[in-house]
Amino acid sequence: MSEVFENDIDFKSDDLSFLEDPIYEDYSNKECENYVFPEPLYKTKLEYSSEAVYTIAPNDMNLEAGDYVIIPTRYGKDIALIMGIATKPIGICPDDVVTVERKATSQDLEKAADLRNKEESAFKIFQEKAAAHHLEMKLIATHYLLEEQKILFFFSAENRVDFRELVKDLVSVFKMRIELRQIGVRDESRITGGLGICGRPYCCHAVSDRLKPVSIRMAKDQNLSLNSMKISGQCGRLLCCLSYEYDWYVEARRKMPNEGIRFFYDGTSFRVIETNSLTAMVKMIGDDGRILEMPVSRMKLIDGRWKIIN
16 A cells, blocks of 8 residues: 655755756756647646646636646646636646646535645654654655545655655555655745745745756856855755846846956056946956946947947
């Protein structure tokens, strides 16, 4: 009855190299960028994990945002919430989409509510059993599938955990299939939710779990402080929002000279020491020690070389 799965994460040395790692897998598929779905494509959410699932449904279902539906998931059939129609699905392929089986009935909703209450008890039982086996693991969430005899346990740990004996104990208590998933700190934040330093809900929890990969270069190109405390979220990884305006900064920087470029101006040679994409200003230092700030509108790339034109 039990199922033991490989832990989901690879552990590396705990250093600042994590800043270079993508926060999220890049889900977009360039081969499907221009694919047009013949029917409405719904963005659906698994509330227990905040995972997004793209779904289609027969038109006669008349689905609206806020409706609950039954869909197939990687764990089994379960209840999910319709968030709305995906008006501009980019990089979503037909293979990424599942079909809604039916609308959730009032009985389904009552059963789901009862299972939520049972999850609280299962949460405590798991913690007791893990402590009895002296396992260093932090339980994040528990979930009963609506139409499957299965319980999911999501946990985090600093190292890999051998939970085989624990699973046996849990099977003897719950008399159903048990699935344990070890997750990383990013997924922990996505599941539990919370407020970021901006005062708004975590992007990974409230916006989407399918965000662009984020790298330390994005912070550098936006002239942000590289203090990890300022550019990292509660999960200890780079802020999701670093990618939101990055394309604009990349385009803006193309219209500006790079740091280190030299100009001859007012009788001396100046070197670019700083550029500001938002103000479109360039700061330079001259060989004579003078520091100048000049709008990029006074500069032009001519024959591969930047020159001051007025």
